[in-house]
Amino acid sequence: LRTAAVVLAAGSGKRMESSTKKQYMLIAGKPVIYYSLKTFQESFVDEIVLVVSPGDAMYCKKEIVEKYGFSKVQHIVEGGKERYHSVAIGLDSISSCDFVFIHDGARPVVTEDILERALCCVREYEACVVGMPVKDTIKIADREGNIASTPERKLVWTIQTPQAFALPLIKGAYQNLLQKEKELLKAGISVTDDAMVIETLTGHPVRLVEGSYENIKITTPEDIQIAEHLLLHK
Ligand code: CTP
Ligand code: MG
Structure with a gap:
């Protein structure tokens, strides 16, 4: 059984509003x-593909890898404009493996336990994403800013990474996505995670598996402090 990981670090981090891209900001x-690469390095995963922004490959090779x-x-490959472009490029450099874990490099608090749960799940279901049931009640708004509906809370999950898939399933879905990119853009569908690619382009079910409430994504400045606290007390 061979597994690979695609670790994404090719974003520009607009919401962080920092001069250093968020994936390179220092925590302790x-x-x-560094943190998610370390977790994958020490796990059962056999190979890692790191996807970085054009121009960052040499820095990542020398100063991190x-x-x-x-x-x-x-x-170490150069990513694309949107997250899904970066994933497609990452998937292209994986040769032969059974399962691939796609992970946001901006989630440093991922643990080996989470990887183990995802492995167990992907072996059974071929497609799974880690997430957690929401704690707050979620409302769906209308375009005017009024509440349109309230989904049943126990059915609402926030989605994290890694998202794990059988390699042929996810490769096929991404190839299909790139072929249909124009149509999807026209229809106003924006692809923000890998499960969506499977949901939209294949009929294959995607299983939810428990991640952790600590597996946060670094998105805005306060997340750096929160992640530092979580990593130092892990
Ligand atoms: N990512 C990527 N390639 C892109 C866009 C995003 O590899 N073209 C990666 C980011 O580096 C991050 C992960 O996908 O690890 C999740 O994306 P997000 O949190 O949205 O990061 P950014 O796109 O960098 O941030 P923002 O949306 O605030 O600009
Ligand atoms: Mg983004």
Whole structure:
């Protein structure tokens, strides 16, 4: 059984409003993406593809991959404009494996337990995403800013990464996505996660598996402090 990970770090971090891209901001002296790479390096995963912004590959190779001895990082590739472009490019450099874990490099608090749960789940269902049931009640708004409806809380989950898939299933879905990109854009569908690609382009069900409330994504400035606290007390 061979597994690979695609770790995404090719975003520009607009919502962080920082001069250093969020994936390279320091938490306890190490860049944000160090933490998830370390978790994958020490896990059952066999190979890692790191997807970075054009121009960042040399910095990542020298200052992160070589410096910290992440020997499982076998490719560092340049990502694309949207997250799904970066994923498609990452998937292209994976050769032969059974399952692939797609992970946001901006989620440093992922743990080996989460990876184990996702592995167990993907082996059974071929497609799964980690997430957590919401704690707050969620409302769906209308375009005017009024409440349109209230989904049943126990059926609402927030979605995290990793998202894990059988390789042929996810590769096929992404190829299909890129072929239909124009139509989807016209229909106003914006693809923000990998499960959506499976949902929209295949009939394959995607299983939800428990991540953790601590597996946050670094998005805005306060998230750096929260992640630092979580990582130091892990
Ligand atoms: N990502 C990527 N390629 C892109 C866009 C995003 O590899 N073209 C990665 C980011 O680096 C991040 C993950 O996908 O690890 C989740 O994306 P997000 O949190 O939205 O990061 P950014 O797009 O960088 O941030 P923002 O949306 O605020 O600009
Ligand atoms: Mg983004």
